[in-house]
Amino acid sequence: xxxxxxxxxxxxxxxxxxxxxxxxxxxxxxxxxxxxxxxxxxxxxxxxxxxxxxxxxxxxxxxxxxxxxxxxxxxxxxxxxxxxxxxxxxxxxxxxxxxxxxxxxxxxxxxxxxxxxxxxxxxxxxxxxxxxxxxxxxxxxxxxxxxxxxxxxxxxxxxxxxxxxxxxxxxxxxxxxxxxxxxxxxxxxxxxxxxxxxxxxxxxxxxxxxxxxxxxxxxxxxxxxxxxxxxxxxxxxxxxxxxxxxxxxxxxxxxxxxxxxxxxxxxxxxxxxxxxxxxxxxxxxxxxxxxxxxxxxxxxxxxxxxxxxxxxxxxxxxxxxxxxxxxxxxxxxxxxxxx
Numbered sequence: 001x002x003x004x005x006x007x008x009x010x011x012x013x014x015x016x017x018x019x020x021x022x023x024x025x026x027x028x029x030x031x032x033x034x035x036x037x038x039x040x041x042x043x044x045x046x047x048x049x050x051x052x053x054x055x056x057x058x059x060x061x062x063x064x065x066x067x068x069x070x071x072x073x074x075x076x077x078x079x080x081x082x083x084x085x086x087x088x089x090x091x092x093x094x095x096x097x098x099x100x101x102x103x104x105x106x107x108x109x110x111x112x113x114x115x116x117x118x119x120x121x122x123x124x125x126x127x128x129x130x131x132x133x134x135x136x137x138x139x140x141x142x143x144x145x146x147x148x149x150x151x152x153x154x155x156x157x158x159x160x161x162x163x164x165x166x167x168x169x170x171x172x173x174x175x176x177x178x179x180x181x182x183x184x185x186x187x188x189x190x191x192x193x194x195x196x197x198x199x200x201x202x203x204x205x206x207x208x209x210x211x212x213x214x215x216x217x218x219x220x221x222x223x224x225x226x227x228x229x230x231x232x233x234x235x236x237x238x239x240x241x242x243x244x245x246x247x248x249x250x251x252x253x254x255x256x257x258x259x260x261x262x263x264x265x266x267x268x269x270x271x272x273x274x275x276x277x278x279x280x281x282x283x284x285x286x287x288x289x290x291x292x293x294x295x296x297x298x299x300x301x302x303x304x305x306x307x308x309x310x311x312x313x314x315x316x317x318x319x320x321x322x323x324x325x326x327x328x329x330x331x332x333x334x335x336x337x338x339x
Contacts, residue, residue, distance in 0.1 A: 102284060103245070103246075103283060103284060103285060103286065104275075104284065104285040104286070104336065105285070105286055105288070105336065105337040106275075106285050106286065106287045106288070106334040106335060106336060106337055107287065107288050107289070107291070107334070107335060107336075107337040107338075108287065108289050108292065108319070108321065108330065108332035108333070108334055108335075109332055109333050109334075109335045110292070110330050110331070110332050111318060111331045111332060111333065112330075112331050113328045113329065113330050113331070114148075114149075114150070114151060114152035114328065114329050114331070115151070115152035115153075115327065115328065115329075116147075116152055116322050116326055116327055116328050116329045117152075117154060118325055118326070118327045119141075119325070120134065120136045120143075120145070120324075120325065121136050121137045121138045121141065121142075121304075121324045121325060122134060122135075122136060122137075122308055122309040122322055122323060122324050122325075122326070123135045123136060123137040123166055123167045123168060123169075123179075123207075123255070123308065123309070123324075124166075124167060124168035124169040124170075124178075124179070124208060124209065124255050124309065125169070125255065125309040125310060125311035125320060125321075125322065126169050126170055126171050126176075126210070126311050127149075127171075127311045127312060127313045127314075127320065128171035128176075128191070130149065130313070130315055131146060131149075132146065132147040132148075132149050132311060132320060133145065133146055133147070133169055133171065133176060134146075134147055134169070134309070135166045135167060135168060135169035135178050135179075136166055137165050137166045137167060137181065137324075138165065139162060139163070139164075139165050140162050141159075142159070142160040142164055142165055142166035143157050143158060143159050143160060143166060144157070144158045144160070144166070144169070144176065144178055144187075144189065144194070145157045145158075147329070149313075149320075152328075152329060156194070158189075158194055160180075160187075163183070164180050164183055164185075164187075165180055165181035165182065165183065166178060166179075166180065166181075167179035167180055167181050167206040167207055167208070167209075168206065168207055168208035168209035168210075168220070168221070168254075168255055168256065169209060170209040170210050170211040170218060171191070171211060172211040172213075172218065172232045173232065174190070174191045174192075175188055175189060175190060175191055175197070176188070176189040176191055176194070177189075177200070177209060177211075177218070177232070179206030179207070179208075179209050179220070180206055181205055181206055181207075182205055184201055184202055184203065184204075184206075185199045185200065185201055185202070186199065186200040186201075186202065186206065186209075186235060187199060188200060200234075200235035201235065202220075202230075202235055204222050205222045205223055206220065206222065207220075207221040207222050207223045207253070207254050207255075207268075208220065208221040208253065208254050208255040208256035208265065208266070209221075209256060210256040210257050210258035210263065211232065211258055212258040212278070213258075214260075216232065217229050217230065217231065217232065217238065218230040218231075218232050218235075219241075219256055219258055219263055219278070220256075221253040221254060221255075221256055221265065223251075223252055223253070223254070223268065224251060224252075224253070225242060225243050225244070225249035225250055225251045225253065226240055226241060226242055226243065226253075227240075227241040227243060227253065227256075227263065227265075227276070227281070228240055228241075229241065241276075241278070241281045242281045243265070243274070243276055243281045243283065244281055244282060244283065245274070245282070245283040245286075250267065250274060250283060251267075252267050252268035252269060252270075253265045253266075253267065253268075253274075254266040254267065254268040254308050255308050255309055255310050256310075257310050257311060257312050257319070258278070259312050261277065261278055261279065262275050262276060262277060262278060262284065263275075263276045263278050264276070264287075264310055264312075264319075266307055266308045266309070266310055268306065268308065269306050270306075270307070271288060271289050271290035271307055272286055272287060272288060272289065272307075273286075273287040273289060273307075273310060273321070274286060274287070275287065285334075287334055288337060289307055289321065292307075292321070292328075292330055293323070293326065293328070297327065301325055301326070302325055304324055304325070305323055305324050305325040305326060306323055306324055307321070307323045308322075308323055308324050309321060309322040309323065309324075309329075313331070316331075317333070318331050318332060318333055319331070319332050319333070319334065320332075
């Protein structure tokens with residue numbers, strides 16, 4: 001496995017890193033193929049696009065264990081080997097195609113795009129009362145923002161304390177609830193005044209958050225394959241939902257949208273959004289957003305500038321999606337993906 005992925009100095013990569021990389025590759029590849037042809041396989045198509053443009057792959061979340069900036073690169077020969085690896089993996093998973101019954105392949109059709117602050121490390125979006133709110137992360141620059149839906153301009157901004165790393169955000173009962181990454185607290189603001197009214201404590205990491213008004217409950221992600229149903233008043237866990245696709249768990253669930261009987265979730269470090277049945281945890285749709293940003297723009301962005309941030313606008317029945325450090329927010333509709 002050491003031949004597949006290397007650092008500039010191959011001795012710098014440990015066996016545990018190699019195993020994590022292969023695990024990541026297998027996880028993405030195991031989201032079941034409909035065909036071994038790229039044009040009918042959005043996951044392989046997305047990965048090949050990244051590799052063919054010599055994109056960097058940084059697996060550590062936000063703060064790499066071995067120092068900031070440790071990156072992995074795939075050589076030309078490596079890409080050929082990986083293509084064969086994914087080909088074999090695809091053939092293996094073809095046997096599981098019957099399990100994909102009912103899973104749609106969708107793509108975001110862009111209605112319009114608006115400017116987005118390219119310095120905003122987007123961790124969460126939410127639309128409430130036709131107002132767009134954004135939570136941004138990174139220590140020292142985390143914030144809560146209101147964004148103009150027409151122009152993308154920042155209308156209002158509240159900076160978080162230096163020691164807090166902002167994460168997902170939800171609107172619930174006249175309040176905005178903003179998660180933090182490792183600090184174990186959710187910040188609760190009064191909707192109109194943005195007065196910080198209280199803190200809600202929780203265990204583990206905070207990633208994504210959305211509010212289900214019909215059930216008066218919150219759904220929260222922590223980067224695992226589980227969603228946690230929480231009481232919006234006490235933040236106590238009421239239920240744990242395992243997210244799965246064709247019997248395989250779907251990890252790295254990030255920003256969330258609660259909509260009817262379903263939850264939409266960004267999958268961190270991929271170009272995909274999954275639609276989840278909120279009762280069973282089954283993935284009912286794969287949404288391929290790999291085409292949103294032109295390649296020339298992608299190549300100019302940081303390695304952590306990945307797809308993240310999704311909100312639903314009831315007035316237009318559309319979604320607003322963006323990414324960390326992206327220069328645009330896209331208003332889209334999800335439509336069936338053409339073969």
